[in-house]
Amino acid sequence: MMLVRPLLLAGLVGALVWAVAQNLALGTARKQLDQTLLLTERAVEAEVERLRSLPAVAAEDVRVRNALSGSGPLQEANRYLERIAVHAQAEQLYLLDARGETIAASNWNQPSGFIGENYAFRPYFKDAMAQGQGRFYGIGVTTGQPGYFLATRVDAAGARGVLAVKMNLGALQAIWRTADADVALADENGVVILSARPDWEYRALTPLSPDVLAELEVTRAYEGTELATAPPLLAAAPDERNVTGEGWIGRISTMPSTGWQVIAARSTAGLRMVALGAAALAALATLAMVAMVKAWDQRRQIIALRLSQSEKLETMVRARTADLAREVEARTQVEIDLRATQEALVHTEKMAALGRMSAAIVHEISQPLAAMEATLSAAELGVDKTDAATTRRLGKARGLIRRMQRTTKHLRSFARKDVAERSLIDLRGPVASALELVSPRARDIGVTPLFQPPEEKVEVMAGAVRMEQVVANLLLNALDAVAERPDAQITVTLTTGNGQARLCVADTGNGIAETDLPDVTEPFFSTKMTGESLGLGLAICKAILSDFDGTLDITSDLGQGTRVTVTVPLALAKEAQAA
CATH class of the missing domain: 3.30.450.20 (PAS domain)
Structure with a gap:
């Protein structure tokens, strides 16, 4: 029963489409036949009028x-x-x-x-x-x-x-047969005298009356043909201009000058095939739509069943919610302890790698370097003011010593694990202080970083000095990136949204290769070719931000510039009130 109904519906739709398609095909065919009639009439009239x-x-x-x-x-x-x-x-x-x-x-x-x-x-x-x-x-x-x-x-x-x-007039008939034009010409009595179909010649369109047959016999018009015994061509009398025969349809018209009748015919086999094809497609489309509707209904029933089962399961879930809540609390505490342990292990692993080397370098080099700088300062005071070459060499030596002191300072900062003290700060202050700190370097390069601070406070729970260190490191990296660029530009923006404060430092420098981006925050990784960098700046920034629940994101296009985004959670109202 379930299969019979779709088949009946498909059959009904196919029959309807077949009727519509057949009517459309017949209408189109009759229009084409009318054009053929007009051309044939003019050709016959032209041939007759010629003589x-x-x-x-x-x-x-x-x-x-x-x-x-x-x-x-x-x-x-x-x-x-x-x-x-x-x-x-x-x-x-x-x-x-x-x-x-x-x-x-x-x-x-x-x-x-x-x-x-x-x-x-x-x-x-x-x-x-x-x-x-x-x-x-x-x-x-x-x-x-x-x-x-x-x-x-x-x-x-x-x-x-x-x-x-x-x-x-046989030339006309030869042209029709050569051009495969299915047309015929009948005299005033309805006898076909010329035709593209040889089997139509000297056959009557409709049965001839005895008087007409007698007259044709007297005039010997079609002597030697089987006109009297040949069956008529039309299955029924013409309906206005429409005629129908066995396996064909046509259009008929009368020539006023001669009284002859012109017939343009066309086989109905092709028209039936077109209509049957359209009906078959419509039936298949109907079956497909019924199948889709059935599938949708089954899916709806399955979903309803699942929802019913979900309601039953929800009751069981509520029964265990209290137990799960206690288990979640316990696991949360375990995760907190595990995170603290992991942080300690990470720091311990870093210190294990840098331990002896960092301690030895800082202890053994710091004091000799300070002594060497003091000695060179004293020597610089005792040098004759006119001896510019010696003064220049001493200044260069002091610069190299200060560079070594900066290296030991970075190592000491990276190896030391400070307690992340937090307080309510306005991020606009550390940004402004960092810009002031790097201003001498910016003037040497000839670049002025652009910063338009927001009108409202951007309050976060962090350390002002350590955030200033983060911003200064990012600005110094940007200045190094644009040092040799003719179109150098550095832009600093500070915005808020979705409970986060976002600080972006963008430059138009050389950019960073896509293969190097994942490693730029690793210790001792540097893309600078001068050898002045230890590769600890971004690693220190990332470590500081992690203490304040912040993140560091770097995007870069090689040859176009780099954009570093610092994200820190905004201070909640209760945190601000407590501070």
Whole structure:
């Protein structure tokens, strides 16, 4: 039952789409057939009109009139009609006397010539004698070739006759068959006289009445054909301009000039295939949609079942919430202890690596360096003021000694583990102090760091001196990065948001390679090529910030600059009040 309903729905939709698609295809096909009808009518009319006036024009010639009245030689009329037929591209041109006997013809010198033949039984002769003009389509009784006959009455010196022209329309039929144009031409009685389909020739569109059959037999219009026994082409009488046959549909129209009927047909097999294809696609799409809806409904039921189970589980979860809360508290305390232990282990590991070396360097070098600097200062005082070279050498030696003192100072700062004392500070103060500290270095390079402090306080729980050390280290690194850049610029920004204070130091220096970024905060790692750096600055900054629950983030584009972001939690209201 569950499978039958979707199949019924798909069948109903497919039938509906088939009907709509078939109607659309039929409408499109009829429009195309109308265009074919119009082109075919114009082609037939053009061919007929080409020779319509030829009998009347040729009848005005004196040789034709003399031949009809018996006052002139018939041979001259024969040659004249022969030349006119050749120039006008008419199949035959011939002259009949009042009894319907041919007395002159364009084919006078051919075995199947018309001279001596009597055509009084032909309708075109009777109509021309009675009304002055006559026309008729039929198979020639002499040649056995079909053609369209146009006739004009001729009156000459008391004699009366008819001048007729026979047109061969087979060229049109050949063109239709070559172009695969499914068209046909029927006479005023509904008999197909020309057709792109050979099996349609000399078949009636609808059953012919006995009177019409008798008249066609008298006029011998289609002598030698099976017109009387051949079945009609149309399954039903034409509905306005629509006609239908076995396996085809068509459009029909009547030519006013000749009374003939033009039929443009098209096979219905292709149209049925298009409609069936559209119906099949629609049925498949319907089945797919039904499957999607069914899948969605099953998914909804599964979700509802899971929600029901979740409610049951929630009751069990509440029962254990109290136990879990106590377990969480215990684990939290364990994590705090473990973090403290890990920090101590990390520091111990660093000190194990630097222990003996740092202590020996600081102890053994600090005092000799201080003594050497004092000695050089005394020597500098005793040197003759005019001896500039010696004074310069002593100053250079003192500079090297101060460099070694800075190295021992960095080692002592990195190896010492201070207690992170916190107090409520305004970050604007340490930033301003750090800018003032690095101003001599900035002036030497020719760069002025840009800093626009915020109007409101940026209060955090940290140490003012250690935060000043962090900012100064970042500024000195930025100054070193832009020292040799022509477009040097350093920007310092201090903002707040999401409970955090953010300090950004951005420069337009050479930047840091992407492969070096993960290692820049490691101890003794440096990208400076001068050898003046121990690679401890960023490591010390990261250690200081970790004591204040802060972070250090570095982004850089090689050749464009570096951006260092320091993030420290803002002081809470209760912390500010306690401070």
